[in-house]
Amino acid sequence: MKTVRKLGILFLILISFSINAHAEILDTNNWTPYRGGITGGLVTEEKHSGTHSMKIINEDNLRSGWHYPAIPIDNKKTVTFAGWNKAENVSEDALNTLDFSITFDDGTHEWYYPNELRFSKGTHDWEKVEHTVTFDKEIVSIKPYAILNYKKGTVWFDDISVTVEEEITTDWKPYRGAITGGIDTNIKHSGTHSMKIINEDNLRSGWHYPTIPVNNKKTVTFTGWNKAENVSEDALNALDFSITFDDGTHKWYYPDELRFSKGTHDWEKVEHTVTFDKEIVSIKPYAILNYKKGTVWFDDISVKVHSETTVSTTQDTYTQTDQIVVLYENMSNSEQDWIGIFPEGSASTLQNAIQWEFKNNQNMQTFESLPAGNYEVRVFFNNTLNVEASHSFTVENTAFNVESRKPAYDPFELIYADFVNMRGAGSDWIGIFPVGATHSKESAIEWKYAKSLVNGSLSFNGLPVGTYEMRASFATLHKKTLTFNVQDTAVTKIVYETAENGFEQEWGSTGTPVTIINTGAQGSNHSVRATRYVGSYFSFSNPDKKLRFLEFDTRIGTASHVGNFGVIVQTKEGKKRIVFSSYMNHPGNVFTNNPEDFRDPFSSREGYVHNHPGPTDYYMETRNGNFIHYKINIEEKLRMLEPDNELISITHFTSAGGDFDNIQLVSH
CATH class of the missing domain: 2.60.40.1930 (Macroglobulin (MG2) domain)
Structure with a gap:
């Protein structure tokens, strides 16, 4: 098979009976414009595969297209033409097609562009044509064209191929043993023939192909199809390859991945990609049924020698805010080929992979920005940890x-x-x-x-x-x-409740209301008494954000034991309730700096999140009737449990028992 491609990535040798030849890798530069208004050129933004396609923009209703140098053909009659095309706004009466200039052995010539090689008009995504024809004369050369003639539109061409069928028995030959099958035209996977082996004598039997020279590559993909009838369970039904390396050593290569099932089965495919640690200079293929009885057919055997896998980055040096763009070529056929970024010099383990992605069809992968340092991008085949290619790059410390x-x-x-x-x-x-x-x-x-x-x-x-x-x-x-x-600033203070002239705030409660008693703090005559276990509260009416401190006097009192006091606050992250509980000061209670020690274990009420011990003398020193003065930084208490939160305002004072006087909010 001769394959005309606009960009050669893989060197391919196909071995079967319908296409028993090799694929020629043709330089992109050999495609040249052919007449008319080509303004597209070779482009990278649209392609069916690889990295480029050929674009035609016909704005002048002229004949326009691309042509390739004439391909010499060794006097064959049957040929398959194929190619891909994408179109935008192509006139319905345009000629959007593949065309082939064919010269025969008698000196005659034919332009060949039947309907089977013509693409749809209008606008369409990538579309394939494929057509096989047998001429009544032998072909000596074929010159390919990709054209958009006579009407306006924009098209892209890609993956154009010319496949010339060889003679059936040209290269495959019987290899030892009892081959009585020969070439079978009735049973085949594709094309017109397969290779048949009938082993009746438990001998070594098979087919072999001439040695294929390989230009010092390491990675190769072997593929083939097999059908079997009554093959012994201990038979060796396989593809086998005799491989010679650049150091003169030799290897017979037929791993489990290249062995077909035994017994009886329909057409079955094997495919295996391997990278050797030495460069290959030649490969000789074999299709074998050894040592046991049975009948098998082989077809569509291929050896694909990969060009060197490469990986690079668009820059050798990035900044810490740059995305890392990785380019790669010549991956294996596996969908599980992957690319990873590693610290330079580190082992290729999953734990060391800072970022990784499976390959895609664009041969390009974008990774997130990285901290300053030295890195390597590495390529791996088929979900393994064997490095196929690597490239070093640096992320610089930008201006911190x-x-x-x-x-x-x-x-x-x-x-x-x-x-x-x-x-x-x-x-x-x-x-x-x-x-x-x-x-x-x-x-x-x-x-x-x-x-x-x-x-x-x-x-x-x-x-x-x-x-x-x-x-x-x-x-x-x-x-x-x-x-x-x-800086030193004046203190802002707002006193909300002294109880000296009756209630100064509108107190609410969940049970027994608060009362005014005739004992106060700091020489005053009155204070507010809240009953133990009853929720009592009043609103500060959304004071200024700068009022971060709660300041007041309190005691347990002679008529009630305190449960807790606290505040409701509005924060950057919503409403919260912060309480200071006397039970947390009881003898025997020990609390660490672990924030979980201070999360309220008893209540699921909205915003009721923080539970702190009272100040150290809050419980023990007020049971004999003494008022104690407190000044608490509420924002600091909030951030003990939520270190990134921010106080917006203290909205309510709350209590579950105790005597309170001189309740105020203070800036500092």
Whole structure:
């Protein structure tokens, strides 16, 4: 078979009785424009396979097309023409076709473009034509054309082939033993013939093909079809290949993947791709039924020698924000060929693959951006871990920067660090430090990992008035330090409830209402009493975001034991309830820094998420009637469990028992 292709990727040798020859790899550059208005040229954006197609844009109703140099034919009569075409807006009376200029042995000539080689008009996706013809004279040459004549439109041609049938018994010969079958024209997988073996004597029997020279390649795909009748279960019914390598060594190659089933079966295919560790110089094919009895037929045997598999990237150096674009050629036939990115020098294991994808039909794969470092892209066949090709590339450390969102903050306002071009590694981190502190996480007031992000932001808890440093590091490598201030500002305070002149707020309850008692804190005369186990509450009426602190006086009281007090808050992530429970201070209760210790185990009410111990003296020191004064940073408590959340406002005060006085919200 001679195959006319616009781009040669594989060197192919087909061995069967209908197409007993080899495929010729033809250079793309040998296709040239043929008359008329070709403005398309060779293009990469549209193709049926490979990397290019031939485009024709006919805007002038002229004769236009592509032609290929004449192919010499060794006096054969039967030929198969095939090709693919895609069309846009082709006139209905246009001639959109393959055409072949054929010269015969008597010197005569014929232009051959029957209806079977003409493509549809209008607009259509890739469409195939294929046509076999036997002439009454022998052919000496064929010159292919791909044309769009006489009318307007745009077309693309690809994968055009000319297959010339050889004589039936030209090259395959019997190989030893008792072959009594010969060439069989009645039973075949395709074409007109198959090779038959009838082994009646338990001998070695088969067919062999002349040695095929191979130009020092390592990867080859073997394919063939077989039909069997009454083949002994211990027979060797297989394709076998005698392979010679460039170092002079030899190998008989007939693995399990090239062995056919025994017994009786219809046509069955084997296909196997292998990459040897040495370069091949020749292959001699065999089709055998050895050592046992039976009847078999072989057909459509092929040896496909792959050009060298290559892989590359569109750039040798990328930035940390660039996608990685990988190009590859000459993969195997397996749909499970895959491409992976690995740290340079690492072992080819799945655990080391940073990203991977199966191959696609575009011979190109795009991967996500990577942290700075040295990498290799590697190609693997058929879901194995054997490297077929590799290419090294680098991701550079682009200009890293971290900035404080503000040069100065209010007291206890959240601190924001905005960063660009971090490595994206899990060990990147940013911390807040006292000025002059040693550079270690232990010396930080607070530190956080950068969440494997390249660009992003981190928030840190607010701080008292003072000067601080923000520092960024790649693991143990310190990258930048900057200074910021927390400035002294006037305190904003709103007092909501003192009970000195009756209730100042509209209290609600789930049971017994709150009352005013004649004992207060800090020398006052009154306070509010809430009953134990009864939910009592009032609204702060959406105060300013800067009011982050809850400040008040409280005691257990003589008439009730406290259950808890707390607040309802509106946050960046929705409504939350934060409570401070006296039971968590009971003797014997031990709590760690694990946030799960503070999640409320008893309630599923909306927003009721956080449960903290009361301040250390809250339960034990107030049972004898003393008021204790508390000032609690509510945003800090919120972020104990939700470190990326942000307080918007404190909306309600809540209680389940206790005496309360001087309830207020304070900025700092």
